[in-house]
Amino acid sequence: MPDADRQDATLEWVERVATFCVEEWGLTPITGRILGLLMICDPPERSAGQIADAIHASRASLTSNMRLLTTIGLIRKVRVPGDRTAYYRIEDDAWEKVIQRKIAGLGAFGDIAEEGLALIDDANPARTERIRAAQHALTWLRDLAARHPRDATT
Incomplete structure (x- = not known):
């Protein structure tokens, strides 16, 4: 599958995860998109900026949704040695x-x-x-x- 097609298919899948999270759990679409992206991305960690760019979200709305997901234990912040950027990944037991x-x-x-x-x-x-x-x-x-x-x- 060409890279552009794979990227489109990945974003469609992330959107399906978001729709499920909205309909079944009452979460916001952005929250569902964050979960979907962090489930499928490789490597499994993404910075807030990378997540915002990938799901086309504003940094302000992303920040509050990331805080929610971190607080309830579905994602966690990770650090890469030598890199000052904070990265996020889905918890193994989410x-x-x-x-x-x-x-x-x-x-x-x-x-x-x-x-x-x-x-x-x-x-x-x-x-x-x-x-x-x-x-x-x-x-x-x-x-x-x-x-x-x-x-x-x-």
Whole structure:
């Protein structure tokens, strides 16, 4: 594949990652583009300027999105000996962290559903069943992940 075609295909793939991140996780498109680029680039590290140029983002919007991704542990800043530029790379366990957070969030809602069950009486079986269905499904997932932490993320 010629270099220009490969670059176009790579940018299209990065955009697909961004679209997924927007639709599934509510992230901004730039955040998704950063993740996509850092997943596919070689070498795996890029400076903020290189990332901004590659995804056509302003430095200001890039900075806030990079800070978010660093804070939540999906990317990290790295230094190259003898180079004053800060580089960023995706964490090796980034996707495991995403899955763990998602499972924890769903499990937390299962706990809220349990609290809801305690608030109602059994006089209205339909209402009880709606809450019980949420509680059962979400706490099952949480408990499954707790029993098999590595299996739930690989």
